[in-house]
Amino acid sequence: MAATALAAEAHAFRDEEDLQETYHANGWTDGLPIVAPTPERVEAFLAAAGLAPDVLLGEVPTREVRVTAEHAAINAVMAGCRPDYFPVVLAAVRAHLHEKANCHSTTGTLSGAVQTVVVNGPVRSQIGIECGAGCMGPGFRANASIGRALRLVIRNVCRAIPGVLDRASFSSPHRFSFCFGENEEASNWTPMHVERGFGANESTVTVHSVMTVDSAVDFTSRTPEALCDSMLATLRRNGIAGDEFLGEDTTAMLVIGPEHQRFYDRAGWSKADIRDYLFPKFTEDPGPNGRIVGIGKKEGLLIVAAGGDGMAQTYVLIPHLAIAITEPVIAPA
Amino acid sequence: MTNKPLIGLDPTSGPLARTDERALPSRPASLDGRVLGLVANGLGESKLFLDAVYEELTREDDTIAAVRVLKSSVSVAPEPADWARLTSETSLAIAGFGG
Numbered sequence: 001m002a003a004t005a006l007a008a009e010a011h012a013f014r015d016e017e018d019l020q021e022t023y024h025a026n027g028w029t030d031g032l033p034i035v036a037p038t039p040e041r042v043e044a045f046l047a048a049a050g051l052a053p054d055v056l057l058g059e060v061p062t063r064e065v066r067v068t069a070e071h072a073a074i075n076a077v078m079a080g081c082r083p084d085y086f087p088v089v090l091a092a093v094r095a096h097l098h099e100k101a102n103c104h105s106t107t108g109t110l111s112g113a114v115q116t117v118v119v120n121g122p123v124r125s126q127i128g129i130e131c132g133a134g135c136m137g138p139g140f141r142a143n144a145s146i147g148r149a150l151r152l153v154i155r156n157v158c159r160a161i162p163g164v165l166d167r168a169s170f171s172s173p174h175r176f177s178f179c180f181g182e183n184e185e186a187s188n189w190t191p192m193h194v195e196r197g198f199g200a201n202e203s204t205v206t207v208h209s210v211m212t213v214d215s216a217v218d219f220t221s222r223t224p225e226a227l228c229d230s231m232l233a234t235l236r237r238n239g240i241a242g243d244e245f246l247g248e249d250t251t252a253m254l255v256i257g258p259e260h261q262r263f264y265d266r267a268g269w270s271k272a273d274i275r276d277y278l279f280p281k282f283t284e285d286p287g288p289n290g291r292i293v294g295i296g297k298k299e300g301l302l303i304v305a306a307g308g309d310g311m312a313q314t315y316v317l318i319p320h321l322a323i324a325i326t327e328p329v330i331a332p333a
Numbered sequence: 334m335t336n337k338p339l340i341g342l343d344p345t346s347g348p349l350a351r352t353d354e355r356a357l358p359s360r361p362a363s364l365d366g367r368v369l370g371l372v373a374n375g376l377g378e379s380k381l382f383l384d385a386v387y388e389e390l391t392r393e394d395d396t397i398a399a400v401r402v403l404k405s406s407v408s409v410a411p412e413p414a415d416w417a418r419l420t421s422e423t424s425l426a427i428a429g430f431g432g
Contacts, residue, residue: 008343009342010340011342012338012339013339013341014338019339022341023344036341062410066346071346074344078344102408102409152344156346157344157346241407243406243407243408244405244406245405245406245409246406321407322408
């Protein structure tokens with residue numbers, strides 16, 4: 001890696017407290033304390049990914065923003081990441097900046113859409129991404145800081161400031177951080193990244209803009225069909241509007257917990273079987289209280305195994321005007 | 334002994350370029366004889382709302398004309414051809430958005 005100087009403006013502070021207060025006052029945080037992004041820490045992150053600071057990760061043309069590896073490193077340090085998390089953060093930022101991830105719309109929307117980060121592959125165990133009990137909540141450094149790093153990039157670099165370019169009426173607590181892994185080992189299903197064309201030994205990050213995080217709780221169904229009908233009811237209650245820009249590529253995500261997975265396993269149902277059952281119903285009349293589920297292709301229904309025992313629950317992630325983008329986690333050369 | 338200052342890096346992408354050009358344009362004193370662009374994003378009743386605004390304006394001044402643009406997607410900017418119509422045929426525009 002050629003040595004390239006950091007481009008960010010450096011500020012001197014009397015002490016840690018002075019830095020914290022100044023970053024808050026400048027609007028450079030999400031309201032929580034941050035880790036000081038010193039040049040040494042930022043350089044360590046870039047070294048961990050084997051990237052020069054000026055490597056371009058993507059752009060937001062409507063905001064005249066170009067996001068570099070240095071931008072991502074500064075915000076990942078601030079979020080509390082470790083250097084070995086940084087390749088995962090980079091993949092998440094790349095995914096979010098894909099044209100069809102639609103950064104401008106999904107981070108400016110009145111609806112307060114959130115960015116869900118799903119990690120697949122060996123990197124999960126290498127850095128401690130939680131995939132089981134409590135995986136969507138607090139308590140896991142990798143999950144918490146990687147999701148937060150993406151949101152700080154969105155705020156600080158992509159200019160999504162609440163009340164300015166972020167027009168969310170209420171926003172969402174999921175905008176602090178929303179990252180978890182697929183529990184590949186606890187399921188005999190094909191992992192999501194393999195279904196999306198990656199190797200089982202590759203690590204990936206899938207980023208999906210989500211308008212609503214809903215829950216299909218079903219304690220009573222005992223057949224795969226009945227469980228699918230519960231999930232369908234949740235999808236129809238929310239509806240998924242079509243959009244010219246996304247065409248038939250719209251995606252939605254079912255995060256199926258182990259209590260529901262068990263019934264599919266016993267019946268020998270794969271993820272593909274779930275899609276085969278649900279997809280034809282998306283084009284049926286949803287009834288007087290239902291809404292259209294505008295997913296144009298069967299593979300647009302993404303299925304992830306995650307969560308812990310006990311609660312017979314599937315999370316249904318309703319998209320917001322973007323499709324799920326999967327990027328590889330690139331190890332340093 | 335003097336403590337070394339703590340150095341922290343600016344985490345932003347910097348100020349917007351050409352901020353001076355982004356100031357609000359001056360508002361016309363009158364709409365007399367002007368062509369208005371009416372840009373609806375297609376969500377909710379945005380088109381009906383803009384039509385109602387136009388109807389109200391023409392009630393006060395019947396010299397006004399309109400170029401209507403209904404975005405092909407709610408989530409991205411108008412098509413280049415629509416931008417061209419707005420910039421070449423109108424002197425001001427109203428954009429309606431919402432959900």
